[in-house]
Every structure is written in C-alpha cells, then in structure tokens.
Amino acid sequence: MSTYKLNYTDSFVNGDANGLRSNPESGFSDLSSLAQSEKAVQELLIQQTPMQATDDHLIEFSEALRTVAKALRGSAEGKALAQAEAAEWKRRYELERSKNLELLHKVPLNGVHAEESHSHGMDHSAKSPRLRVQENGKLGRHSMERICSHEVLQDGEYNSCNGGNNKLKRKASFKLSWGCKGQANDQHKKEIVSFERGNITTADRSSKQISLTWESNPQNVLIFTKPNSTSVRVLSVEMVSNIIFLFCFHFRWLREHKGLDIYVEPRVKAELLSESSYFDFLQTWEDDKEISLLHPKVDLVITLGGDGTVLWAASMFKGPVPPIVPFSMGSLGFMTPFHSEQYRECLEAVLRGPISITLRHRLQCHIIRDKARHDYETEENMLVLNEVTIDRGISSYLTNLECYCDNSFVTCVQGDGLILSTTSGSTAYSLAAGGSMVHPQVPGILFTPICPHSLSFRPLILPDHVTVRVQVPFNSRSSAWVSFDGKGRKQLEAGDALVCSMAPWPVSTACQVESTNDFLRSIHDGLHWNLRKTQNSDGPRD
Ligand SMILES: NC(=O)c1ccc[n+]([C@@H]2O[C@H](COP(=O)([O-])OP(=O)(O)OC[C@H]3O[C@@H](n4cnc5c(N)ncnc54)[C@H](O)[C@@H]3O)[C@@H](O)[C@H]2O)c1
Ligand SMILES: Nc1ncnc2c1ncn2[C@@H]1O[C@H](COP(=O)(O)OP(=O)(O)OP(=O)(O)O)[C@@H](O)[C@H]1O
Structure with missing residues (x-):
C-alpha cells in the first residue's frame, strides 16, 4: 500500500x-x-x-x-x-531555572532545610524536588502518561495579602496523568493520529480519565462559601479548625499552623472572628484586585455551597485555576459531588491522592463595540464555566442575532436569544432551552437557541477549536443583553459583537468516584433523568 x-x-x-x-x-x-x-x-x-x-x-x-x-x-x-x-x-529562562533549582536546595522550608526536614522523619510522600525530578524520568515509562506537571513553583513575589509577611511563598507541585479506557496503557501513543503505511489510526481519545497526584505538599488552601446560609457558616467554623488538624496529621512537619495558610473571603473572616478571636490567623484580602494575585499562592480551593459557589470560585481566577474540591450544600449538585457531612474523609482522600478529576473547559468571551472598532484596547475578557447568554433582556421584541463560526455564516437567531455553553454547562440553562446533555470532558461548544421562532432550529454542538461571533445587526429593532454564567449583564447595541472561543485555562474539580460515574450520578440524582416505572413482565410477548 x-x-x-x-x-x-x-x-x-x-x-x-x-x-x-x-x-x-x-x-x-x-x-x-x-x-x-x-x-x-x-x-x-x-x-x-x-x-x-x-x-x-x-x-x-x-x-x-x-x-x-x-x-x-x-x-x-x-x-x-x-x-x-x-x-x-x-x-534568561534557563538561568532563572538553574537559580531556582539551586534555591530549592538552599531555601529553608518553613524554617527547616529541605534536606533536614526530609531526614527528620517527615512524611515520606513529601520528597525533595530534586528527588522528584529523578522520579519523573522514571514516570515516562510508567503505564499512566503524564500530561502536565509543575515542579514546585516559586512566584518570586512577596505575600501582599494580610499585611504582607515577607516570606517567599511556595506552591505545591502535582502531576496530572491520564489513560484511555480499553487500551493497554503501555501501547499508548502520544500523537493524535498516526499515518504509518497509509493507515489512519487514532491513538488519543478526547475522553480521558485524569488523575491528580501531589508531588509536594499543598500548604495554601482557599475556601469559598455560599453567603447568607447558616448551615454553611456552621460548617465553615468546624472545617477551618479541622483542616489544620488534617494537614498537620498528614504532613507532620506542618506543625501548628506553621507553613499552612488558609485564605477566606473578607466576609467569612469577619463572620468567623465574630465567633472567636482564634480565627485571627486566617488570611484574607481587602481589595478584589488582590484575588488575582492568589493563583500563584493557592494550592487547593474548597467550596461550600451549590453549583453557583463553584461558578463563583472559578470566576475569581482570570487565568489558571487551582484544583477545586466542591462540597455540596445546595439542592442541586452537578459540580459538587462531595457530601459536606463526609468532608473529613474526602479531604483526607484528596490530600493522600491520587484523585480523579474532571477537567472542565471554560469559554473566553469579549465584546467588540462598533463604536470602538478601531480602538486598540477592547473590553476585558470574561471567562465562563457554564455559558454566555445573549438574550432580549427586558425588551419585548425578538432578538435578531447574526452568528458566525470561524467567519462562516451559521445562522440568524430570531427568538429570545442564544446560549453558547461549555459541556459542563450543558446541564444548566442550555438543558432548559432544549440542548443536549454532554459529558463535561467532551470538548465542544454548545450552540443552543432560546425559544427560536422557527420550526426547524435544532441545537448544535461545535468543535472546541472554533471561534464563534454573535453580532447584533445594524437593522436590529432592539439591543441585546449578554450575561456570563448568569451574571454581569452587558448591553449589546446594533453593530456590537460578542466573540467567544475555548479558553486555555480549564477548571479541575475533584471527583467523588471518577468523571463519568459522577456525571451519570448527577443527572440521575439531580434531574431524575429518564425515570420511569419498570414495565411488568406479565404481558404480551413476541
Ligand atoms: N432556565 C434556566 O434553567 C436558567 C435560567 C437562568 C440561569 N440558569 C443557570 O444558572 C446558572 C447560574 O447559577 P447560580 O447558582 O449562580 O444561579 P441560581 O442561584 O439562580 O441557580 C441556578 C440553578 O442552576 C443550577 N446549575 C448551575 N450550574 C449548573 C450546571 N453546570 N449543571 C446543572 N445545574 C446547574 C444551580 O445548581 C441552580 O440550581 C447559569 O450559569 C445558568 O446556567 C438557568
Ligand atoms: N462566595 C460567594 N460570594 C458571593 N456570591 C456567591 C458566593 N458563592 C455563591 N454565590 C452566589 O450565591 C448564589 C447561590 O449559590 P449556590 O448556587 O452555590 O447555592 P444554592 O442556590 O443553594 O445552590 P442550589 O441552586 O444547588 O440549591 C449564586 O448565585 C452564587 O453566584
């Protein structure tokens, strides 16, 4: 051939x-x-x-x-x-890297030298970075292929939160690995398609079982809680005290609070301080802009609430997002597989690792104003975990939206609006508008109309590499409104456009079992999907 x-x-x-x-x-x-x-x-x-x-x-x-x-x-x-x-x-990068490696060996970990702490009987899972690098070499031959790993990151910035104690912050290192179901892992090939001897074979599948393994100890935890909930407030008091215990238990060298930083929102710190002055050690921030500085410091995010709290936590990170462990304290839990009553066991399992995670893609959206077409600066990029919605707002007219996919005309939406959803968001608003439910790890963008005034407008699922542009035509009778994960409404005037594509920063959420099992459980338990009484066996047969 x-x-x-x-x-x-x-x-x-x-x-x-x-x-x-x-x-x-x-x-x-x-x-x-x-x-x-x-x-x-x-x-x-x-x-x-x-x-x-x-x-x-x-x-x-x-x-x-x-x-x-x-x-x-x-x-x-x-x-x-x-x-x-x-x-x-x-x-410069090589120079910086060699300097960092040198530093890692010299800089004391929470007052103790890396070598010292290792030799003083600390947890054996907490190995020095150099040892990890050697292990990584071996990992290449391991059955699970490593897709992403960061060695201990040093942000090189000083902690500006809470008064700024001038110590060099370190970030826990972890690795993500994946394997394909039904395929012998050692035969796994990295390339997506191989063309040997004219045969096309796919080696990589989009649906991956991803697991996260800590390579160094997580030390900085950020907790987000749903506001105005007594049960959440009670649990956060208990959890914060227990997190310290859990971390000390798992990583014995983190005695007392030394080295362990717990960040909470300013509102939560005030609430907890009103319970007891003991909580004075909690870190927080004053200005919302400071949250953007948290990514280089935070190893793990915990959410206490419903799906809305996960969306809220993700929206705080305008770039990479640390792994999230979501505890359910709401009525529907599509992204919150952990029961809050079992938080101790769950957190222990997460700290022990490895854990399965769902890598949830986000969409990045920005508005291009007709008036500012020639301006260099455009409006701030918005990242959504569920969806971006373009609707008629308070207007009683039909919206008229021209849609393009990579500059090819898709269609004109005449109806209440359009939802551009991630696959994670497929079970939210898009579902209510008649879109399909899609496993969160399927890469794609859902194109779901809201009440289209047409008999033949079926929802679409587009591949993840496309850019979608939705424009309000100049002859439109009314303006349209955009909202991001149900928040932050902005008006689109005639001539304005929303441009949307897949963002490079997914949100990894910890799974109770694994991604598929968790997804199926959520549609069964949350939506009672396809629940029907089983037919009796005593009836007519073939
Ligand atoms: N008609 C609708 O179904 C409708 C209308 C508006 C907004 N929403 C959804 O609400 C989301 C905002 O959530 P919120 O909690 O801030 O607002 P909210 O408090 O109004 O709650 C909306 C509901 O949607 C659920 N939800 C959120 N994300 C989900 C997901 N990925 N899968 C399944 N259910 C999910 C929440 O659990 C909650 O029950 C929006 O992103 C949008 O998807 C749905
Ligand atoms: N830390 C936070 N700060 C401000 N607002 C938040 C925070 N966490 C959640 N919210 C908002 O509070 C609202 C309700 O949160 P969430 O969906 O988690 O709870 P819920 O409505 O009880 O859950 P469910 O809908 O599953 O019953 C959401 O609109 C969300 O954006």
Missing part, C-alpha cells in the same frame, strides 16, 4: 509568508536572499531606464516589485528580531 501524508492547518499560521519558508531556522539567510532580489530589481530598473520613459506599465510593475521586496525584507527582519528575542528569553 502506498504511504501518504495528511496535513492539518492552524488558523494562526496561515499568515506565514511562503517565500520565507526556505530556511525556517534562520531569518538571517532569508534577509540576504531578499537583499539580493531587491538589488536585482534595482539593476533591472537601471538597465531598463530608456524604456521606462515610454512605458508607464513597466514603471508601475517595477514599483510594485520594489514594494514587495521591501515588505518581504521587513518581514524577514521582524522574524530575525523575534528569533533573537526568543533566544534571549530562553537564555
């Missing part, structure tokens, strides 16, 4: 100048060949000077050639500069 090769294209590289591809490693050789071509053009112009006087077309043509040569030269120069800059950044 003949062999052949399939290419895939990435929309971001389509703009490459083909002429510059001859030597991808170096922009400098491109530069010299361009200089030669430009010289050749000039020579041609000089040779043909007598003809130019009479032939306007030739002059135009030579001018065009000169412009092209100039543009190509500019592009090659830019490329060369970018390469030089990249090399410089790589050099």
